[in-house]
Amino acid sequence: MELLDAHLVPAVDGVAYGLLLFVVAAGLSLAFGTAGVLNLSHGMLYAIGAYTGTELSDGTWGGLALGLAAGTAAAALAGAGLSAATVPLARRGHLAQALLTFGTALVGGDLLIQFFGADELPVRVPGALDSSVHLLGHRYPAYRLCFIAMAVALAAFGTWVLTRTRVGAAVRASADDPQMLAATGHNPRAVHTGVLAAAGALAGAAGVLGAPIIGPGPGTSENVLMLSLVVVVLGGLRSLWATLAASVAVGEVQTLGVSVLPDLAPYLLFAAMAAVLVFRSRFTEPEAHEERGPSSDPVSRLRRLLAARWENRPRAAAPAPTAPARLGAWLHSAGWRQAVPLLVLLAVLFALPGVLDPYSISLAGSALALGLLAVSVTVLTGYAGLPTLGQTAPFAVGAYATANLADAGWTAGPVQIVLSALAAAVFSAVTGPAVIRARGTTVLMITLAVGELTSAVINQVKSVTGGADGLVGFPATRALWSGEGMTEERELYVYAAVVAVVAVALTLLVLRSPAGKLLTGTRGAEARMRASGHPVGRYLLVAHICAGALAGVGGSLMVTVQQYLSPADVGFEIAAFALLAVVIGGTTSVIGALLGAGLIVFTRDWVAGSWPGHGPLLLGALFIAAVYLLPRGLAGLRTAVGRPATAVSTGKAAP
Amino acid sequence: MTPTPNTAQPAPVLGLDRVTRRYGSLTAVDEVSLRLPAGARHAVIGPNGAGKTTLLNLVAGTDRPDHGTIALNGTDVTRASTAKRSRLGIARSFQQPSVIAELTVLDNIVLAGWVHHPKRRGAWRSRSRYRLHTESALHHLETVGLADLAHRPASTLSHGQRRMLDLAAALAGDPRLLLLDEPAAGLTDGDIGRLLAILGALPPSVAVVLVEHHVEVVAQVATSVTVLAAGRVLVTGPTGEALAHPEVRDAYRNPLQPLVTDSPDARG
Numbered sequence: 001m002e003l004l005d006a007h008l009v010p011a012v013d014g015v016a017y018g019l020l021l022f023v024v025a026a027g028l029s030l031a032f033g034t035a036g037v038l039n040l041s042h043g044m045l046y047a048i049g050a051y052t053g054t055e056l057s058d059g060t061w062g063g064l065a066l067g068l069a070a071g072t073a074a075a076a077l078a079g080a081g082l083s084a085a086t087v088p089l090a091r092r093g094h095l096a097q098a099l100l101t102f103g104t105a106l107v108g109g110d111l112l113i114q115f116f117g118a119d120e121l122p123v124r125v126p127g128a129l130d131s132s133v134h135l136l137g138h139r140y141p142a143y144r145l146c147f148i149a150m151a152v153a154l155a156a157f158g159t160w161v162l163t164r165t166r167v168g169a170a171v172r173a174s175a176d177d178p179q180m181l182a183a184t185g186h187n188p189r190a191v192h193t194g195v196l197a198a199a200g201a202l203a204g205a206a207g208v209l210g211a212p213i214i215g216p217g218p219g220t221s222e223n224v225l226m227l228s229l230v231v232v233v234l235g236g237l238r239s240l241w242a243t244l245a246a247s248v249a250v251g252e253v254q255t256l257g258v259s260v261l262p263d264l265a266p267y268l269l270f271a272a273m274a275a276v277l278v279f280r281s282r283f284t285e286p287e288a289h290e291e292r293g294p295s296s297d298p299v300s301r302l303r304r305l306l307a308a309r310w311e312n313r314p315r316a317a318a319p320a321p322t323a324p325a326r327l328g329a330w331l332h333s334a335g336w337r338q339a340v341p342l343l344v345l346l347a348v349l350f351a352l353p354g355v356l357d358p359y360s361i362s363l364a365g366s367a368l369a370l371g372l373l374a375v376s377v378t379v380l381t382g383y384a385g386l387p388t389l390g391q392t393a394p395f396a397v398g399a400y401a402t403a404n405l406a407d408a409g410w411t412a413g414p415v416q417i418v419l420s421a422l423a424a425a426v427f428s429a430v431t432g433p434a435v436i437r438a439r440g441t442t443v444l445m446i447t448l449a450v451g452e453l454t455s456a457v458i459n460q461v462k463s464v465t466g467g468a469d470g471l472v473g474f475p476a477t478r479a480l481w482s483g484e485g486m487t488e489e490r491e492l493y494v495y496a497a498v499v500a501v502v503a504v505a506l507t508l509l510v511l512r513s514p515a516g517k518l519l520t521g522t523r524g525a526e527a528r529m530r531a532s533g534h535p536v537g538r539y540l541l542v543a544h545i546c547a548g549a550l551a552g553v554g555g556s557l558m559v560t561v562q563q564y565l566s567p568a569d570v571g572f573e574i575a576a577f578a579l580l581a582v583v584i585g586g587t588t589s590v591i592g593a594l595l596g597a598g599l600i601v602f603t604r605d606w607v608a609g610s611w612p613g614h615g616p617l618l619l620g621a622l623f624i625a626a627v628y629l630l631p632r633g634l635a636g637l638r639t640a641v642g643r644p645a646t647a648v649s650t651g652k653a654a655p
Numbered sequence: 656m657t658p659t660p661n662t663a664q665p666a667p668v669l670g671l672d673r674v675t676r677r678y679g680s681l682t683a684v685d686e687v688s689l690r691l692p693a694g695a696r697h698a699v700i701g702p703n704g705a706g707k708t709t710l711l712n713l714v715a716g717t718d719r720p721d722h723g724t725i726a727l728n729g730t731d732v733t734r735a736s737t738a739k740r741s742r743l744g745i746a747r748s749f750q751q752p753s754v755i756a757e758l759t760v761l762d763n764i765v766l767a768g769w770v771h772h773p774k775r776r777g778a779w780r781s782r783s784r785y786r787l788h789t790e791s792a793l794h795h796l797e798t799v800g801l802a803d804l805a806h807r808p809a810s811t812l813s814h815g816q817r818r819m820l821d822l823a824a825a826l827a828g829d830p831r832l833l834l835l836d837e838p839a840a841g842l843t844d845g846d847i848g849r850l851l852a853i854l855g856a857l858p859p860s861v862a863v864v865l866v867e868h869h870v871e872v873v874a875q876v877a878t879s880v881t882v883l884a885a886g887r888v889l890v891t892g893p894t895g896e897a898l899a900h901p902e903v904r905d906a907y908r909n910p911l912q913p914l915v916t917d918s919p920d921a922r923g
Contacts, residue, residue: 514781517765518769520755520757520758521755521763521766523757524754524755525755527753528753528755528767529766530738531737531741531749532746532766532828533769
């Protein structure tokens with residue numbers, strides 16, 4: 001009884017917390033389940049509501065009401081804007097949406113900090129609620145009890161709209177069959193906008209009312225997004241009651257769990273999430289329509305026009321097969337065209353130390369490390385068909401392995417690289433079976449959980465990882481067995497470049513070999529591959545292990561180049577950057593992934609150097625621009641310019 | 656339940672014993688038993704939703720039965736994976752032709768025959784060994800008439816060509832049991848003629864299970880027929896008898912009799 005008594009307050013807190021998450025997650029679930037938008041800026045919508053509400057609340061009921069109206073309206077408006085922004089992406093799958101919404105979240109987060117400052121704002125609640133009541137012998141904040149009532153009312157209202165009204169019926173119909181909905185005289189576009197506006201309104205209202213529980217601050221968006229993702233995954237998309245149960249469970253873990261099991265609580269959420277995803281495949285997703293019909297947005301029309309112009313330019317007659325012509329034929333062959341960007345990249349890579357200042361050179365070294373991480377994501381996302389947000393986990397294993405090896409006196413570069421790759425490969429072999437069972441968005445969620453679990457371990461096992469402080473002051477790496485430790489930027493960069501070139505060359509060799517075709521086949525027609533006797537699971541596991549080793553090499557390089565290691569270097573943001581670098585690069589292009597990673601580091605650290613504090617804004621703008629201007633990534637540029645014949649032959653097939 | 660009693664071969668190529676598959680309250684395949692000898696040409700017909708494709712999936716291994724056993728050449732494969740069954744000699748085509756759009760037509764067939772090729776070791780890393788595979792793949796493409804398109808990406812194929820590619824992929828494993836899921840669906844008359852020629856030219860040892868709606872194709876290819884209705888076997892027997900069954904005639908509402916008598920019965 002005493003035990004129960006001691007935990008009453010956190011338990012009730014957990015209910016309030018859970019109901020808050022329910023309202024937010026219901027919006028996320030609505031947007032994903034019925035509008036098909038995986039909205040990574042959902043946390044930002046909450047933050048908009050929280051900031052607006054906090055700003056307008058002056059401790060009176062009127063202030064709260066005004067804040068609720070304004071915050072809800074602002075977030076709903078943002079949701080509607082998001083709907084307009086995602087319409088051109090309808091045919092491009094979830095990764096393009098992730099790129100857009102993540103970019104939006106970065107831009108929005110930066111703007112919110114501009115308006116409201118970088119500090120957590122103090123939240124004022126109406127005077128009548130700013131007291132505490134007695135609850136079974138404990139004092140308990142009145143606002144939270146009131147919030148529980150308000151959240152229940154909000155949830156009941158939402159459920160009523162969705163299940164008992166014509167509007168709700170249209171929304172549910174749009175989830176099942178948008179074409180049938182259109183045939184019955186509804187405008188699917190209006191429904192899409194309405195759904196995202198409603199999702200925004202839910203997040204905004206939750207933000208205003210929940211500000212005293214999860215207050216507005218710079219970390220709010222990501223925190224809320226993560227927790228509601230967990231809720232949506234645990235609860236599934238089909239049942240509001242399951243979502244409610246999952247929300248309260250998550251809320252209890254975050255409050256009661258922390259007070260009862262402080263050591264285990266950090267793992268509980270994401271372990272539960274991973275377990276649910278792996279063992280229950282009911283997390284069904286609305287598949288994006290994959291047909292590659294001629295899309296109608298202006299940019300792609302322009303691109304097709306340009307491609308047609310290119311094709312219509314006068315051509316020389318076919319030359320006789322003389323020796324120079326044979327050389328010409330080779331120059332026009334596919335092999336050469338694939339080699340050109342590689343050679344250019346190689347030349348640029350080794351010319352950089354001559355033209356850059358030391359700071360930029362060390363940035364370039366970090367970009368190479370992130371580039372290897374991105375290449376490993378390409379192997380999984382583009383070749384094996386496993387879109388991943390969790391490659392920072394083997395990246396972290398490689399990084400901490402190198403830092404610890406250096407600490408123990410193992411400073412020879414090749415030894416560090418090989419052992420880090422091995423450690424990461426072993427790690428990936430352990431996590432692999434959980435990852436390769438799933439496909440599509442479910443893989444994103446499982447790998448996200450793997451990444452977050454790894455982050456939790458890093459924060460807990462302080463003796464190995466230094467916890468939140470990270471590691472610093474370990475001996476510098478020696479390029480080879482003999483010689484001094486490298487401390488000068490140029491040396492470090494050349495070391496990183498050599499390692500990266502070798503690793504990328506090996507990856508390209510494997511991917512261009514028949515082994516790459518096995519992976520392509522697995523991604524393209526898994527059922528056919530199985531029916532032809534291929535052990536598909538084994539291929540995917542091998543790909544996962546190799547990608548893990550590659551990420552481990554990247555982690556090792558990062559530690560060597562920057563000579564310190566903090567948990568933020570291997571956190572969710574880096575995982576997202578690696579995935580987005582791959583999307584910018586063109587998903588199946590190794591070189592594109594490298595360039596994408598380079599572009600991200602260049603934007604975040606180099607461009608932002610002249611406009612301090614606005615790295616996220618610039619990155620967000622980059623992501624948003626990439627989504628619209630590079631529908632097939634950087635690799636698509638080469639296809640459009642370098643191979644006009646194929647580009648147009650497909651264009652002609654679908655006039 | 657034995658369509659073609661053949662006591663000389665004790666272990667049939669395919670033996671289904673009271674195979675049942677339920678989805679919730681729906682019994683898609685209900686206590687179906689079947690024995691096919693080597694070289695059988697067997698068709699499974701029935702209305703939509705009768706469980707034909709489910710039955711094929713159970714045999715191919717993409718789905719597992721709730722009860723009953725599936726034996727291949729006398730070996731119980733009820734719990735074996737799809738890939739394992741493929742290596743034991745089961746090949747299939749898909750209702751929606753399954754091709755790897757990013758790869759060339761030739762590569763599609765190389766991958767399909769890969770596991771069954773005598774020189775598969777090392778092919779994943781060595782281009783020269785991979786090239787060995789392309790010869791037999793080209794042969795299979797010639798069989799289905801796609802050899803001219805060997806180096807085109809599979810994404811550029813028409814529906815009929817995709818069907819043929821899917822069929823070639825099934826043949827590439829030199830199967831002992833070939834499962835065909837509506838191979839004639841969506842084909843033109845010319846394509847159907849080619850399909851019939853390909854199936855007619857199969858080695859006599861290959862057993863074929865054909866799920867098909869085109870009664871003409873069934874009548875031409877199959878020597879025995881199982882009619883499924885609501886997951887249960889309505890009738891099993893020689894093609895003529897099965898198609899002449901009153902309930903089958905009701906279901907198809909076609910003047911079947913002339914078709915059956917016109918069909919070549921050389922294999923019967």
